[in-house]
Amino acid sequence: MKEYIIRLVYVEMLGHDASFGYIHAVKMIHDDSLLVKRTGYLAVTLFLNEDHDLIILIVNTIQKDLKSDNYLVVCAALNAVCKLINEETIPAVLPQIVELLAHPKEAVRKKAIMALHRFYQKSPSSVSHLVSNFRKRLCDNDPGVMGATLCPLFDLITNDVNSYKDLVISFVSILKQVAERRLPKAYDYHQMPAPFIQIKLLKILALLGSSDKQASENMYTVVGDIFRKCDSSSNIGNAVLYECICCVSSIYPNHKLLVSAADAISRFLKSDSHNLKYMGIDALGRLIKISPEIAEQHQLAVIDCLEDPDDTLKRKTFELLYKMTKSTNVEVIVDRMIDYMNSINDNHYKTEIASRCVELAEQFAPSNQWFIQTMNKVFEHAGDLVNIKVAHNLMRLIAEGFGEDDDTADSQLRSSAVESYLHILGEPKLPSVFLQVICWVLGEYGTADGKYSASYITGKLCDVAEAYSNDETVKAYAVTALMKIYAFEIAAGRKVDMLPECHSLMEEFLASHSTDLQQRAYELQAVIGLDAHAVESILPSDASCEDIEVDKALSFLNDYIQESIEKGAQPYIPESERTGMLNISNFRNQDHHEASSHGLRFEAYELPKQTVQARIPPASLASTELVPVPEAMYPRESYQTTTVPSVSSDAASTELKLRLDGVQKRWGRQTHFPSTSTSNSTSLKTVNGITQVDGSNTANSRTRETYDSRKQVEISPEKQKLAASLFGGPSKTEKKSATGHKSSKPSSHMVKSHAPKSSMEVASEKTSVQQPPDLLDFGEPTVRSTAPSLDPFKDLEGLLEPTTQVSSAVNHSSTAAVTKSPDIMGLYTETTAGAHHKDSDILSGLSKPPMTNMVGGTTTMQVAQSSKGPNLKDSLEKDALVRQIGVTPSSQNPNLFKDILG
Amino acid sequence: MIKAVMVMNTQGKPRLAKFFDYLPVEKQQELIRRVFGVLCSRPENVSNFIEAELVRLQDSRLVYNHFATLYFVVVFDSSENELAMLDLIQLLGQQTLERCFKNVCELDIVFNYSKIHTILDEIILGGQVLETRSTEIMRAVEEISKLEAATNAISFIPKSASSWLSR
Numbered sequence A: 001m002k003e004y005i006i007r008l009v010y011v012e013m014l015g016h017d018a019s020f021g022y023i024h025a026v027k028m029i030h031d032d033s034l035l036v037k038r039t040g041y042l043a044v045t046l047f048l049n050e051d052h053d054l055i056i057l058i059v060n061t062i063q064k065d066l067k068s069d070n071y072l073v074v075c076a077a078l079n080a081v082c083k084l085i086n087e088e089t090i091p092a093v094l095p096q097i098v099e100l101l102a103h104p105k106e107a108v109r110k111k112a113i114m115a116l117h118r119f120y121q122k123s124p125s126s127v128s129h130l131v132s133n134f135r136k137r138l139c140d141n142d143p144g145v146m147g148a149t150l151c152p153l154f155d156l157i158t159n160d161v162n163s164y165k166d167l168v169i170s171f172v173s174i175l176k177q178v179a180e181r182r183l184p185k186a187y188d189y190h191q192m193p194a195p196f197i198q199i200k201l202l203k204i205l206a207l208l209g210s211s212d213k214q215a216s217e218n219m220y221t222v223v224g225d226i227f228r229k230c231d232s233s234s235n236i237g238n239a240v241l242y243e244c245i246c247c248v249s250s251i252y253p254n255h256k257l258l259v260s261a262a263d264a265i266s267r268f269l270k271s272d273s274h275n276l277k278y279m280g281i282d283a284l285g286r287l288i289k290i291s292p293e294i295a296e297q298h299q300l301a302v303i304d305c306l307e308d309p310d311d312t313l314k315r316k317t318f319e320l321l322y323k324m325t326k327s328t329n330v331e332v333i334v335d336r337m338i339d340y341m342n343s344i345n346d347n348h349y350k351t352e353i354a355s356r357c358v359e360l361a362e363q364f365a366p367s368n369q370w371f372i373q374t375m376n377k378v379f380e381h382a383g384d385l386v387n388i389k390v391a392h393n394l395m396r397l398i399a400e401g402f403g404e405d406d407d408t409a410d411s412q413l414r415s416s417a418v419e420s421y422l423h424i425l426g427e428p429k430l431p432s433v434f435l436q437v438i439c440w441v442l443g444e445y446g447t448a449d450g451k452y453s454a455s456y457i458t459g460k461l462c463d464v465a466e467a468y469s470n471d472e473t474v475k476a477y478a479v480t481a482l483m484k485i486y487a488f489e490i491a492a493g494r495k496v497d498m499l500p501e502c503h504s505l506m507e508e509f510l511a512s513h514s515t516d517l518q519q520r521a522y523e524l525q526a527v528i529g530l531d532a533h534a535v536e537s538i539l540p541s542d543a544s545c546e547d548i549e550v551d552k553a554l555s556f557l558n559d560y561i562q563e564s565i566e567k568g569a570q571p572y573i574p575e576s577e578r579t580g581m582l583n584i585s586n587f588r589n590q591d592h593h594e595a596s597s598h599g600l601r602f603e604a605y606e607l608p609k610q611t612v613q614a615r616i617p618p619a620s621l622a623s624t625e626l627v628p629v630p631e632a633m634y635p636r637e638s639y640q641t642t643t644v645p646s647v648s649s650d651a652a653s654t655e656l657k658l659r660l661d662g663v664q665k666r667w668g669r670q671t672h673f674p675s676t677s678t679s680n681s682t683s684l685k686t687v688n689g690i691t692q693v694d695g696s697n698t699a700n701s702r703t704r705e706t707y708d709s710r711k712q713v714e715i716s717p718e719k720q721k722l723a724a725s726l727f728g729g730p731s732k733t734e735k736k737s738a739t740g741h742k743s744s745k746p747s748s749h750m751v752k753s754h755a756p757k758s759s760m761e762v763a764s765e766k767t768s769v770q771q772p773p774d775l776l777d778f779g780e781p782t783v784r785s786t787a788p789s790l791d792p793f794k795d796l797e798g799l800l801e802p803t804t805q806v807s808s809a810v811n812h813s814s815t816a817a818v819t820k821s822p823d824i825m826g827l828y829t830e831t832t833a834g835a836h837h838k839d840s841d842i843l844s845g846l847s848k849p850p851m852t853n854m855v856g857g858t859t860t861m862q863v864a865q866s867s868k869g870p871n872l873k874d875s876l877e878k879d880a881l882v883r884q885i886g887v888t889p890s891s892q893n894p895n896l897f898k899d900i901l902g
Numbered sequence B: 001m002i003k004a005v006m007v008m009n010t011q012g013k014p015r016l017a018k019f020f021d022y023l024p025v026e027k028q029q030e031l032i033r034r035v036f037g038v039l040c041s042r043p044e045n046v047s048n049f050i051e052a053e054l055v056r057l058q059d060s061r062l063v064y065n066h067f068a069t070l071y072f073v074v075v076f077d078s079s080e081n082e083l084a085m086l087d088l089i090q091l092l093g094q095q096t097l098e099r100c101f102k103n104v105c106e107l108d109i110v111f112n113y114s115k116i117h118t119i120l121d122e123i124i125l126g127g128q129v130l131e132t133r134s135t136e137i138m139r140a141v142e143e144i145s146k147l148e149a150a151t152n153a154i155s156f157i158p159k160s161a162s163s164w165l166s167r
Helices: A002-013 A019-028 A034-047 A055-066 A071-084 A090-100 A106-122 A124-137 A143-159 A162-179 A195-209 A213-229 A235-250 A255-270 A274-287 A299-307 A311-324 A330-343 A347-364 A368-385 A388-400 A407-424 A432-445 A454-467 A472-491 A500-510 A515-529 A532-538 A555-566 A584-588 A590-594 A597-605 A613-621 A635-646 A652-667 A669-685 A687-693 A698-704 A706-738 A760-767 A773-779 A792-800 A808-832 A835-856 A872-885 A895-901 B025-040 B082-101 B106-111 B113-123 B134-152 B161-166
Strands: B002-009 B014-019 B049-051 B061-067 B070-076
Touching: A002 A019, A002 A034, A002 B014, A002 B113, A019 A034, A034 A071, A034 B113, A034 B134, A055 A071, A055 A090, A071 A090, A071 A106, A071 B134, A090 A106, A090 A124, A106 A124, A106 A143, A124 A143, A143 A162, A143 A195, A162 A195, A162 A213, A195 A213, A195 A235, A195 B082, A213 A235, A213 A255, A235 A255, A235 A274, A235 B082, A255 A274, A255 A299, A274 A299, A274 A311, A274 B082, A299 A311, A311 A330, A311 A347, A311 B049, A330 A347, A330 A368, A347 A368, A347 A388, A368 A388, A368 A407, A368 A432, A388 A407, A388 A432, A407 A432, A432 A454, A432 A472, A454 A472, A454 A500, A472 A500, A472 A515, A472 A532, A500 A515, B002 B025, B014 B025, B014 B106, B014 B113, B025 B061, B025 B070, B061 B082, B070 B082, B082 B106, B082 B113, B082 B134, B106 B113, B113 B134
Parallel strands: none
Antiparallel strands: B002 B014, B002 B070, B049 B061, B061 B070
């Protein structure tokens, strides 16, 4: 049996399943024969872990064996205790083990101490009352037991230095005795007296003496003695020496000891053994924290280690260099690092080296030019491994300049960046992140200094989009860059000729499967069609760093909502409230029902109110006027009305639910985000009003109670994200400004909430935090919407909307809605999607007004800059727009464009 | 603390694996494979230390040594001294096993599996180095074998591989 169990252990070590035999091993430990019992213990310690089900069968036997007369049985049981006893079973064996601390056999005492140490590791509280026992055992007659006691003491001291300061003297005297060979000869190892005990003691002293002058002074003599006595020809002697250096670098510095430590290090570094070089490099890394000047003596040795074929040694050396970096040597070190980075294949380590390069470059860059060059190299070689944030940082750096109010320097920097990027573009196979940076910079600054013509840059950009045709992000960046360049050209009054390849590219993108690309292509088309003034307001040149204020709570809509609710509109019902079955198929069949919908229009008429708060008042206001409005104006409403009959028109409440579900389905989750917050705030405020005004709103009162909880749920993940980005963001900025390399502008994007009376305010105020600057800065190079003098939205509106006047209340609020909504969008994508999406989202906000008009197709375009008085139709359109903007144009809802674009 | 001691041959077959922190069997196998992958890619005459990042372990380092056809590997965390661990391997591999078996070879370990474990238990307990005197270790091990023999009348432990084969 015994042989079989040993075979089984072997089989399991080779990687096969041996769990069928575990129970036999457990049975074996109950055997009387010592040999069988020991084999059983060996097998269970190797088979089982402390949480295994069979442990419960073992505990009783262990208890019995710990009381055995035969010390070998006790030892075997203690071995098992170390491995198998878990937190719950500790109390069962603890008393016996404490008794064993006084066992006559030293081997048993040692193992009992180790068992207690193990308990301490597993559950410190279970043995906290026994700490004094460890101190007592330190004075054990047997040096072996004393040495074993050092292990738990080391752990205890690591956790709490101060309560063991009194032991410094005892440790020092023990170390002295050991070093003076007072221990029995048997403890010598390679002519070193008890080196393992020395090492342990030095480690403990290093902990106790760290930044404690008084304690350290006690140690100086003995550490100095060991330095002298150490035999540096044997391996173990060097181990003790190394431990001495660690100790010296940790305790309160003493000049004499530092000198001997430096000597020892130079011996290590000069040695032929790679092991010793490795230890020397490691020790040097510790010592330069205290005395940086000693590194200079060893420069050459360190450089040798860099050239060494040994990978471990090289990495250790780079670690040392990373610690040694100053603004004077940063260029050399980072160059070296990049070289090394190119030579390795291990992605994990490559990422680490790349991030270190970036960190050093950010901290110590001697010049901006150098910084950009370095970043280019890093991106080129490890672009896909670098954190995307680094790319955003680089873009921001180029956009904002370096903080000094020196515009010529900034523009020089930019043109040098443009030049280097144009050069790099010639190389094949660049990483995606790097291409994004290149496209952005070329789009923003490619033509800024007039050195390169627009057609040259656009040609390059088209090449990029074609060469990397399977990377949609890059293509999207390229299209946006094209748009910017054309916009700058138009704004400058030059005539724009689109290159033929650009035309073909656009045609391809217009039919792209990616809605993002499609969107951007349409935007580009729309922008090119506009005149210089409009373009300049949409895409002013070099304005990517201006701040945008985002009103997250949509408080500007409060009045409007209040008003509409008073007029009988139903408050918004959050997504979660709208339960019920999903009727996707209804929407598939919409078109068929459209024809028959006319007859049912009146019945379905009220329903659109509930979908989105903002759309309600016009409907109620113009309950009679609305009917004659051409159907094409309201593609969506007509869908909704048609669905109702097709579903079930039994109860009004089910109708409501069904319809809303459908909407939710069609527009994806994000549709409701902006409107949720809006109507949350108002519906809470005016709940009483609703029930008075609109008697049919019984459903509301039912759902009202849950608003609060719903809101909490909605806010908290957002808050967490913001907090996370807050803690990430500012630290970067601080670092940069601290090193004087570049003081970033206070690019704060305060999310202010203006929802004064609603309870929403409380929640949203908590969320009004600084946005991570890098994201917003680069995500929205085109939006200056809130800049007071230029309001592209208003201008656009003026350009495109008919000038008919209408009741001012509606007009006012809906205009506000239009102008603000892109911001909202920006905000939500900022927190939900990646930054690169934002570009398109905001632009989609910008370009939507013309598009909606195209769809409507009813009004003639009258260019009248000054007037902003949309008629009822327009306000309705805008209401629809508000909703549309709530949708992230992503691939999840391809139907979007069908609606907008006909 | 010491996390694991492994002995494997130059083909990557594990000959002895003792983990002081619990790892599921599959993880153990994976670790052994990774360690071997790194070991056999290392050139001659380089240091005996490996950053454990290479084998995807947190806060741990690796020291290995090469005797005859066997790799001895110790995995440990930052509270141990690398050179000391190297000496521990020396102690285990060269001194103790040599004394036990005279010209230790792979087969000795295969056939005296439980004895090797007994030796290791004497040296390392609960992940801490307990005993470094090879005479003391030998004495303890022999005492155990003697007692075991006494209780069983017949020894099941062959003295070495040769005696096992000659039976």
